[in-house]
Amino acid sequence: MQFQRQIEVRTNGRGLVDLTREVAACVRDSRVTSGLAVLFCRHTSASLVITENADPSARGDLLDWLERVAPDGDPRNVHDAEGPDDSPAHQRSALLRTSETIPIAGGALALGTWQGIFLAEHRHAAHSRSVLVHISGE
Amino acid sequence: MQFQRQIEVRTNGRGLVDLTREVAACVRDSRVTSGLAVLFCRHTSASLVITENADPSARGDLLDWLERVAPDGDPRNVHDAEGPDDSPAHQRSALLRTSETIPIAGGALALGTWQGIFLAEHRHAAHSRSVLVHISGE
Amino acid sequence: MQFQRQIEVRTNGRGLVDLTREVAACVRDSRVTSGLAVLFCRHTSASLVITENADPSARGDLLDWLERVAPDGDPRNVHDAEGPDDSPAHQRSALLRTSETIPIAGGALALGTWQGIFLAEHRHAAHSRSVLVHISGE
Secondary structure, three states: OEEEEEEEEEOOOOEEEEOHHHHHHHHHHHOOOOEEEEEEEOOOOEEEEEEEOOOHHHHHHHHHHHHHHOOOOOOOOOOOOOOOOHHHHHHHHHHOEOEEEEEEEOOEEOOOOOEEEEEEEOOOOOOEEEEEEEEEEO | OEEEEEEEEEOOOOEEEEOHHHHHHHHHHHOOOOEEEEEEEOOOOEEEEEEEOOOHHHHHHHHHHHHHHOOOOOOOOOOOOOOOOHHHHHHHHHHOEOEEEEEEEOOEEOOOOOEEEEEEEOOOOOOEEEEEEEEEEO | OEEEEEEEEEOOOOEEEEOHHHHHHHHHHHOOOOEEEEEEEOOOOEEEEEEEOOOHHHHHHHHHHHHHHOOOOOOOOOOOOOOOOHHHHHHHHHHOEOEEEEEEEOOEEOOOOOEEEEEEEOOOOOOEEEEEEEEEEO
């Protein structure tokens, strides 16, 4: 059994958007009880990460850390056609995930208690982002 | 054909735990000869990495590097409810992998010669960690 | 339906090699119209990344950034049996991807417009690298 749905996300610029509910709805609608949910982010300046879903300060620290690891406006970046956040957005996408695969058990995503699924927008401007959800199983 | 088993790992605090044998045992027990093994780490302060399995100094350097990339006690981290290794554990989890997918060929994991599958514990305290193994194929 | 093919890549030392066409050819040859393409890099000093396929300067900046994040010859690395790029190659592999999963829709990889699939060679010497492509679906 296979099921595909594209989730469209409107971001408000740099930050994390929680997709957990929308992915869970895909699993429900697929009627798959045991299988896999594959998430695929169709961009190179936005990406996926599964991280702490409870305390917003954990996510704030994750974003601040990305600023330190791949800072905007680093003069060593050459590719700035779209601005000082252009290359850093690709670098952060390379550091986080383009695809993520989550097992389905008992008809639900087998996430741990503290795991949320997030789209990470790496550009400062608001964007429309597409995440393809592919579910397979029984 | 589908098979799921949760591997429970007791860590001794920060470090890498080799899961290769336990994952290989799952493949054997699944009787899948051609397919996929998906590993999913159900935590946000521990993660997965496939790296050099031969010389322990390679793994030591990987851990030391993570200390430099996401240092404990960085005063710019706000989220320290569980200690100075709280946010760095989430940051390191975001840098390594939550899920990893390994093809199965000829009834075995299609790992390269030098590849081992490791759970990376990012907290200093010992923890119980769960890794879900989902196998599908023929 | 399942299909496996190993892609052999001859690298010219450190850099990115575009595999998009060869992976697309696997999808075509598999005759799968809806499913998943899993890529698995069988090495610990080379890895995969899906990134910007248009402007070479974006890829140049990505490589330069990896030099800053995991520099060659860092005196804190102990494992240098194969040279000053030995441990940095493992560190960069841990930062990028060992496996990547791409949905197939309408008989083609569901990549975004600007996404290319690249093998990242992290060693300075030329190497032969193997990427296993596993396709499943209908």
